[in-house]
Amino acid sequence: MKHDVVIVGGAVHGASAAYHLALAGVTDVLLVEKDPTFRFAATALSAGSIRQQFSTAINIAISLFGIAFLRTVGDRLEVDGERPEIGLKEGGYLFLATAAGAATLAANHALQVGLGADIAHLDPVGLRATFPWLATEGIAAGCFGRSGEGWFDGYALMRGLRRKAVALGAKTLTAEVAAIEHDGARATGVRLADGSRIAAGTIIVTAGPTTARLLSPLGVGLPVEAKKRMVFTFACRTPLPRFPLLIDPTGVYARPEGELYICGAAPPADRDPEAADFEVDHGFFEEAIWPVLAARVPAFEAIGPGGAWAGHYDMNLFDHNAIVGPVEGIAGLLIAVGFSGHGLQQAPAVGRGLSELVTKGRYTSLDLSPLGHDRIRGNRPLHEANVV
Numbered sequence: 166m167k168h169d170v171v172i173v174g175g176a177v178h179g180a181s182a183a184y185h186l187a188l189a190g191v192t193d194v195l196l197v198e199k200d201p202t203f204r205f206a207a208t209a210l211s212a213g214s215i216r217q218q219f220s221t222a223i224n225i226a227i228s229l230f231g232i233a234f235l236r237t238v239g240d241r242l243e244v245d246g247e248r249p250e251i252g253l254k255e256g257g258y259l260f261l262a263t264a265a266g267a268a269t270l271a272a273n274h275a276l277q278v279g280l281g282a283d284i285a286h287l288d289p290v291g292l293r294a295t296f297p298w299l300a301t302e303g304i305a306a307g308c309f310g311r312s313g314e315g316w317f318d319g320y321a322l323m324r325g326l327r328r329k330a331v332a333l334g335a336k337t338l339t340a341e342v343a344a345i346e347h348d349g350a351r352a353t354g355v356r357l358a359d360g361s362r363i364a365a366g367t368i369i370v371t372a373g374p375t376t377a378r379l380l381s382p383l384g385v386g387l388p389v390e391a392k393k394r395m396v397f398t399f400a401c402r403t404p405l406p407r408f409p410l411l412i413d414p415t416g417v418y419a420r421p422e423g424e425l426y427i428c429g430a431a432p433p434a435d436r437d438p439e440a441a442d443f444e445v446d447h448g449f450f451e452e453a454i455w456p457v458l459a460a461r462v463p464a465f466e467a468i469g470p471g472g473a474w475a476g477h478y479d480m481n482l483f484d485h486n487a488i489v490g491p492v493e494g495i496a497g498l499l500i501a502v503g504f505s506g507h508g509l510q511q512a513p514a515v516g517r518g519l520s521e522l523v524t525k526g527r528y529t530s531l532d533l534s535p536l537g538h539d540r541i542r543g544n545r546p547l548h549e550a551n552v553v
């Protein structure tokens with residue numbers, strides 16, 4: 166078997182790359198996915214949210230394209246009159262800062278607005294007027310996305326991208342890739358777990374945290390590790406109008422999800438080992454999340470806890486930003502990994518960028534080279550401060 170492009174990992178990034186390639190006329194694309202249930206894929210376990218409130222210009226530009234794509238997803242991904250429903254709700258993010266974080270919040274706000282994001286900077290009076298249910302003790306300022314930020318069904322986005330890619334001519338295969346084959350200078354194909362081989366002109370690896378393991382035998386070390394992040398649900402009877410995706414200065418977040426709320430937080434660094442399972446620690450909600458939420462939103466003192474799940478971030482330990490594009494030293498090999506918890510919203514722009522690299526040899530719309538692998542080898546971190 167031989168294909169122009171073989172994509173390893175068929176969740177949202179693989180699907181977006183396949184869709185954009187097929188759209189550009191490259192239809193000899195094989196999308197290889199080991200688990201068609203996507204049970205453990207971050208895409209299926211995500212909090213499904215999009216924001217422009219980043220500290221890095223490239224991430225803001227990526228999400229500005231992301232929201233434009235999501236708003237028009239029905240038109241873009243329609244197949245045989247069926248339009249994917251991703252349930253986009255532009256409820257906004259609300260980042261809160263204490264006095265210690267106020268200058269950083271203001272600097273990030275200036276960057277975001279300068280790039281065209283619709284973000285309001287609010288003092289405590291403005292915060293209380295806009296969100297009367299919010300306790301502003303200890304808060305110096307907040308930034309709220311008036312439009313262009315919110316949440317959506319990431320699984321439905323992935324399904325829509327896959328379906329459209331296939332409708333345009335891409336092929337899918339259920340199989341596990343055991344190794345990337347190469348001749349020292351160039352990637353030549355993949356070997357599957359059953360021993361069979363598939364040759365490829367270009368290989369794109371979008372296999373989440375597994376990407377690092379697949380590249381390691383090629384002598385490529387990626388600073389990417391799986392980190393467990395838990396999402397808890399709860400109910401609150403008090404109506405809280407215009408509840409956004411609220412981010413407390415501690416990093417604890419909550420947002421509406423239908424009639425319920427979802428919430429989460431990163432564990433302290435010394436309790437954040439490489440993830441080995443998907444078990445939920447319910448004590449984390451009781452000890453670390455609920456007390457913070459109840460202090461920030463007094464109506465949350467009386468809540469009904471619900472279910473919970475855990476997924477894995479493909480965390481880039483180097484600078485908390487994605488690593489996208491050619492792998493240094495190995496021709497014909499592209500990657501998109503290390504999304505550090507903000508990768509779902511980046512799938513439209515990153516898939517488009519990967520497709521441009523294959524079809525034109527360079528980025529022609531949004532230049533994603535600041536996220537290139539060369540920054541790792543050259544020790545030039547591009548730190549993202551707003552990692553949720």
Ligand SMILES: Cc1cc2nc3c(=O)[nH]c(=O)nc-3n(C[C@H](O)[C@H](O)[C@H](O)COP(=O)(O)OP(=O)(O)OC[C@H]3O[C@@H](n4cnc5c(N)ncnc54)[C@H](O)[C@@H]3O)c2cc1C
Pocket residue numbers: 173174175176177178179197198199200203205206207208209210211212213214215340341342343371372373374375376394395396475476477478479501502504505506507508509510511
């Ligand atoms: C709890 C949680 C909350 C999140 N919240 C947000 C959010 O609000 N907003 C946001 O933008 N992002 C969020 N993210 C991050 C986002 O979900 C991910 O960045 C994104 O889904 C990554 O997509 P992916 O396609 O690169 O990887 P994945 O979704 O991890 O998919 C990788 C795929 O590769 C397959 N695979 C792996 N190895 C092989 C192999 N050897 N052969 C074949 N197939 C293979 C896997 O089965 C899997 O389907 C969150 C993540 C988690 C875990």
